[in-house]
């Protein structure tokens with residue numbers, strides 16, 4: 356009897372264990388000296404104070420301070436309309452954070468400062484050294500005289516370059532918070548990270564201070580040349596160039612985030628790691644949703660011309676009303692940035708040793 360029975364029990368237990376993470380909630384312990392605000396900030400939950408206090412009732416001292424050596428539940432990110440299509444906002448979205456920039460960036464101890472993020476988020480904390488030694492070139496698509504794809508949402512017009520830029524800044528800030536060096540290729544001195552639903556279009560963007568030409572070839576070669584020049588100058592041991600775009604398809608077509616890579620193995624691996632990260636994130640936060648984003652080799656100009664290992668990300672369809680929620684809700688823009696940041700951390704870990 357027993358063999359068979361034991362086998363069944365083991366299968367059952369294993370099944371249970373596998374299921375747990377789907378329902379389990381994220382937890383963490385405060386670091387020495389960490390108050391609630393810093394703890395939330397470290398988990399990109401600055402805006403979740405109320406939820407955090409609710410969730411962890413009874414786990415504070417009489418002054419409402421965190422107790423060391425206690426686990427605290429981390430509030431799930433709020434769901435987004437982009438989720439499932441069927442249901443209302445239930446599933447948690449991913450996190451929130453902050454990012455980084457280039458020449459003006461100064462790092463003093465555990466803090467950095469990047470004015471491009473906007474006055475409120477210019478200062479960021481370096482919370483880990485997970486990306487220490489890594490260099491990133493973050494490029495939001497289009498900009499300057501070229502707004503890229505244009506989507507319509509009710510009476511509003513959505514411009515690809517503005518949304519890609521906001522997500523790029525968030526990604527850059529996240530990466531910098533993990534100790535990375537980040538070059539933000541496309542820059543707008545006025546628009547920092549914005550929480551608005553509608554991001555008005557501007558043509559102020561530059562390629563690190565240089566006017567962006569309108570003609571496509573000149574526009575694309577400018578950013579590739581810039582990356583390649585920085586790359587030659589700094590010779591980073593590990594570097595990745597990430598191009599962020601939002602596609603324009605028919606309004607009925609929903610598309611998940613998808614990834615293009617170059618012919619190189621490293622680029623392909625990065626795209627696959629990214630996709631895997633997104634699969635896991637959606638599985639965790641919106642188990643019923645599924646994820647159909649793809650990975651594909653593509654011979655695009657920027658992919659071919661950029662010397663560092665390159666990843667090209669299409670974030671969704673700017674015309675589709677479900678996909679639009681992925682862009683107009685700042686929480687979703689942050690989630691995209693957070694998930695990409697995690698994918699990049701994973702890629703760095705895979706390539707470090």
Ligand SMILES: [Zn+2]
Pocket residue numbers: 496497503504515600601602
């Ligand atoms: Zn584009």
